[in-house]
Every structure is written in structure tokens, then in C-alpha cells.
Amino acid sequence: MTSTAAPPRTGLVRRLAFAATWGEGLDGFDLGVISVALPFITKALGLTPVEAGLIGASSLIGIFVGAPLAGFLTDRLGRRLLFTIDVMAFIVLGLLQGVVTDGLQLFVVRVLLGVAIGAEYSIGAAMLSEFAPARGRGRRLSGLLVGWYGGYLVAVITAYVLIDGLGLSWRWALACSALPALVTALVRIGFPESPPLLLAHGRGDEARAIVYRHLGGSQYFDDERFGAEEDGPKAALFRGENLKRLAFLSVFWACNVAPYFAIFTFAPTVLKTLQLGDPAVGTIVVNAMAAVGAVVGMLSIEHIGRRKQAVPPWFAMAAALAVVGLWAGAPAWVIVLCFAVSSFLNALSGNLTAVYPIEILPTAVRSSGVGVAAAASRVGAAIGTFLLPVGIDAIGTGACMLIAAAICVVGGVVSQVAAPETTNRDLVDTSTSPLTAGTRVPTR
Structure with missing residues (x-):
């Protein structure tokens, strides 16, 4: 049903959106910085192409473990605890990257960093969605992907400035991720527990107290139908309609991230093999277009709807990448344009990887489902990232x-x-309606 609820009466949702977006920015930063630093790491540590591929895919491997594990724990222990603890791992592991002495150590550290990134996927969006009102929820969740692509772009620029511009070691580029992680940790202090999760666990009095104190009283509680979570049936993730939802989410997410990570983890190498004169400029341009695409997606999602943002971009992305694949010796501007279009549309539709999993999975298994879908998506991304330099x-x-x-x-x-x-x-409506293309329910 379409929500008619008034906005929350405090700034809690805005502060939570800021804290969750910074967490996604950390994810993008740690995944983006390796794309620039990896060629320097390969040379400094004498890595083979297979070893370089493993380090490039290491965080994706960690996400495969961290996302479902954190999702399971978050659904059972609560959102707030892991929302605070997870970011501390970014600080410690970010600093450890700067003191590794060989490829194996770096691989292990970045696998663990991937575990923390996977945890962030499972926690942040669920935490935000369960406080935010239905109207505008898509924009807030899409903002998480703006943070991700923004973090990725900032990482690319920072790495080039530190390594190429200032002549510093790649170690500084990797370790500097600890600074924004510290800021994020400070911002996350003091949030209450998720009311829908408390209701799903039979703790209705606590949930009502949080809603009444922070969001908008009994009217907000009724308008957002929190009570339906309390009375609803317990969900099973791997059965019935939820299994169909999980399959859709896994394929959608995997197809979105697999080409992106495979290509842009090795963007300087890919662009160099295509005879692009300045791979650094091309890498920054295509990642900047991804950030722009995420912003456009965030601003448009509530106006054009989820489905229109989900379907058409896929085929335009395929066309842009096919031009690069089929046009041997294409001019540099054509290559950059095709990659820019692809990255723009990938981010535009990629916003839905933060929206769909939250909206179509029930509260009791929401973080677990997000974790499983994220893990499944990273299988494809990790395989693609590992195989690209070999391919x-x-x-x-x-x-x-x-x-x-x-x-x-x-x-x-x-x-x-x-x-x-x-x-x-x-x-409640989006997580209980049958998964049918384009389905809407009548306006309340």
C-alpha cells in the first residue's frame, strides 16, 4: 500500500542516512584504491598475473563470507551492535595494509577487509530502511550507492595523487582508508535499535518507545504499519516466495557488479591494452561518470519508479561494451565514451542493489537475505576479477x-x-506481495 505517513519529526533518519552512506563510501574506497595501486603493488612485490588477480579479487572473496555471516548475526543479535562494531574493523585493517611485506599477507588482510565490507552491505541499508518512511525511502537507500561510487572515485583520485603526484608508496594509498573509517565510527555512536526488528522478535514495547521518542509517535507507528510486522508470520529465507525473491536479487546483483569489478579493478590495465594514451585520465573519467550515474539514479528513482530504472539500462550497457569488444582499434575518445556510458548506466541501475533487497525481503530475514544475495553476487564478481588479467x-x-x-x-x-x-x-507490502514483474498494490 502507498504510504501517507508524515516525515519523522526529528533528524534521526537524516543522521542515520549520513552514517550509513559513509559506511558505503568506505566500501567503495577500499575497493577502488586497489585498482590504481595494484600495478605498483605487482611490481614492488614481484607478483605473477595469477597472484595479482587473487589480490584484486581478495576483498570480493571476503564479501562472500562476511555478507551472509553478518546478515545472519544482525537478524538475530540486532542491527545496532554490528552497525557500530563493523566500522572498527575498517580502521584496523586499513592500517595493516600499509605494513604488509608480501603478497600473501596483503591477500589475507584484504580478504578480512572484504568480510567487513560484506557486513556493511548486510547492516547499513537494513538499518536505514527500518527507520525511514516509505515515501522517499528509495532516494535514501539510493544515496548509499552514491556514497559507494563517490568513495570509489575519491579513492582513485587519492591514489593517483599520492603515488603518481607525490611519489609516495602504494602503502600510503591503502592505509589512508583508516581516516574516513575513524570519522564513520564517531558518527555511528548512539543510535537506537531497529523498531521493526524488535517487533519481529516480540519486543513490541521497546519498539513503540523508540518510534514514539524518535520518529513521530503513535500516528507514525500506525501510518508506517509497524504493527503489521509484530503480527505477521515468521519468514523462512529459503522457502516459498522468499526463495524466488532471493534468486532474483542474486542474479540481478551479480550481473550488475561482475562486469563492473572485473573491468574497473583493472581499469588502467584494460585501457592500456586498448592503446589509450593516458590510462589515468580515462580511469578517472569513467569512475566520475559512475558517480554521476549514482546521483542521477538517486534523484530520479522516486519519479520514474524502480522498474524503469531496472530494465532499460542493461541493454544500453551491453551495447556500449559490445562496441569496445567488436571495434578493434577504435579511437581513444570512443573507448572512453563507451566505458563512461557503461559505468554511468551501471551505477544508475546499481542503486537498486541497495533498494530491492531491502524492500522485497521481510524484516525477520532481511539482513540474512541481503547477505546471501551479496555473497552470490560476489562469486561472479570475484571470478571475473580473477580471470580478467588471465583472459x-x-x-x-x-x-x-x-x-x-x-x-x-x-x-x-x-x-x-x-x-x-x-x-x-x-x-510490509513490498515484502509480502508475490514477486511479479511490475506488480503494484492499490493505493491506500
């Missing part, structure tokens, strides 16, 4: 781009068949 040597960059285009077509077809319309619907 460039074996079959060439053009063939690798055609494979990425084919993955986008798969994402488009699956979205056409299954992507629902959830705009302005409360979480």
Missing part, C-alpha cells in the same frame, strides 16, 4: 568485453521478467 593475455581485451556485454543481457532479461515496482509502498 586479456589468453583471448584479448575485445573478447573479454563481449563476455561482459553478454552478462548485461542476462541481467536485462531477468529484470524484464521479474523486477517488481515498489515505489512508495511500505515494507
Whole structure:
């Protein structure tokens, strides 16, 4: 049902959105900085292409473990505890990157960092969505991806400035991620527990006290239908309709991130093999376009709806990557333009990886489901990231781009068949309605 609730009466949701967005920014930063630093690391530590691929994929491997584990713990122990603890790992592991002495140590540290990143995926969006009102929820959740792409872009620029501009070691580029992590840790102090989660655990009095104190009293509680969570059936993640939702989320998310991580983790290398004169400029441009795409997606999602943002971009991305794959010797501006269009649209539709998992999974298994979907998506991303440098040597960059285009077509077809319309619907409705393409429920 479409929500008619008034906005929260305090700034709690805005502060929570800021804290969650900074957490996503840390994820993007730690994944983005390696794309610039990896060639320098490879040379300094004498890595083979296979070892470089493993380090490039290391955080994705960690996400595969961390996302479902943290999701499981968050659904059972509460959002608030892990929301605070997880960010501390970013500080410690960020600093450890600066003191490793060989490739194996760096691989282990970045796998653990990936565990923390996976935890952030499972916690931050769920925490924010369960406080935010239905109207405008998509914009707030999309803002998390703006933080992610912004963090990725800042990491790329920072790494180039520190390594190329100032002549500092790659160690400084990796270790500097501890500073924004410290800021994030300070911002996250003092949040209450999620009311829907408390209701799902039978702690209705505590949930009502939090809603009445921080959000908008009994009227807000009724308008956002918190009580339906208290009375609703307990959900099972791997059965019935929830299993269908989980399958859709996993494929959608995997098809979105696999080409992105595979290409942009090795963006300087990819652009160099395509005879681009200045890979650094090209890398910054295409990542800047991703950040712009995330912002455009955030601003437009409540106006054009989830489904229109989910389906058409896939096929345009496939076309852009196919041009790179098929046009051998294309001018540099064509290559940069195609990658820029692809990254823009990838981020535009990628906003839904922070929205759909939250909106179509029930509270009792929301973080667990997000964790499983994130882990499944990172299987494809990790495989692609590991195989890309090997594939460039074996079959060439053009063939690798055609494979990425084919993955986008798969994402488009699956979205056409299954992507629902959830705009302005409360979480109870979106997580209990059958998963049917374009389905809406009557306005309340």
C-alpha cells in the first residue's frame, strides 16, 4: 500500500542516512584504491598475473563470507551492535595494509577487509530502511550507492595523487582508508535499535518507545504499519516466495557488479591494452561518470519508479561494451565514451542493489537475505576479477568485453521478467506481495 505517513519529526533518519552512506563510501574506497595501486603493488612485490588477480579479487572473496555471516548475526543479535562494531574493523585493517611485506599477507588482510565490507552491505541499508518512511525511502537507500561510487572515485583520485603526484608508496594509498573509517565510527555512536526488528522478535514495547521518542509517535507507528510486522508470520529465507525473491536479487546483483569489478579493478590495465594514451585520465573519467550515474539514479528513482530504472539500462550497457569488444582499434575518445556510458548506466541501475533487497525481503530475514544475495553476487564478481588479467593475455581485451556485454543481457532479461515496482509502498507490502514483474498494490 502507498504510504501517507508524515516525515519523522526529528533528524534521526537524516543522521542515520549520513552514517550509513559513509559506511558505503568506505566500501567503495577500499575497493577502488586497489585498482590504481595494484600495478605498483605487482611490481614492488614481484607478483605473477595469477597472484595479482587473487589480490584484486581478495576483498570480493571476503564479501562472500562476511555478507551472509553478518546478515545472519544482525537478524538475530540486532542491527545496532554490528552497525557500530563493523566500522572498527575498517580502521584496523586499513592500517595493516600499509605494513604488509608480501603478497600473501596483503591477500589475507584484504580478504578480512572484504568480510567487513560484506557486513556493511548486510547492516547499513537494513538499518536505514527500518527507520525511514516509505515515501522517499528509495532516494535514501539510493544515496548509499552514491556514497559507494563517490568513495570509489575519491579513492582513485587519492591514489593517483599520492603515488603518481607525490611519489609516495602504494602503502600510503591503502592505509589512508583508516581516516574516513575513524570519522564513520564517531558518527555511528548512539543510535537506537531497529523498531521493526524488535517487533519481529516480540519486543513490541521497546519498539513503540523508540518510534514514539524518535520518529513521530503513535500516528507514525500506525501510518508506517509497524504493527503489521509484530503480527505477521515468521519468514523462512529459503522457502516459498522468499526463495524466488532471493534468486532474483542474486542474479540481478551479480550481473550488475561482475562486469563492473572485473573491468574497473583493472581499469588502467584494460585501457592500456586498448592503446589509450593516458590510462589515468580515462580511469578517472569513467569512475566520475559512475558517480554521476549514482546521483542521477538517486534523484530520479522516486519519479520514474524502480522498474524503469531496472530494465532499460542493461541493454544500453551491453551495447556500449559490445562496441569496445567488436571495434578493434577504435579511437581513444570512443573507448572512453563507451566505458563512461557503461559505468554511468551501471551505477544508475546499481542503486537498486541497495533498494530491492531491502524492500522485497521481510524484516525477520532481511539482513540474512541481503547477505546471501551479496555473497552470490560476489562469486561472479570475484571470478571475473580473477580471470580478467588471465583472459586479456589468453583471448584479448575485445573478447573479454563481449563476455561482459553478454552478462548485461542476462541481467536485462531477468529484470524484464521479474523486477517488481515498489515505489512508495511500505515494507510490509513490498515484502509480502508475490514477486511479479511490475506488480503494484492499490493505493491506500
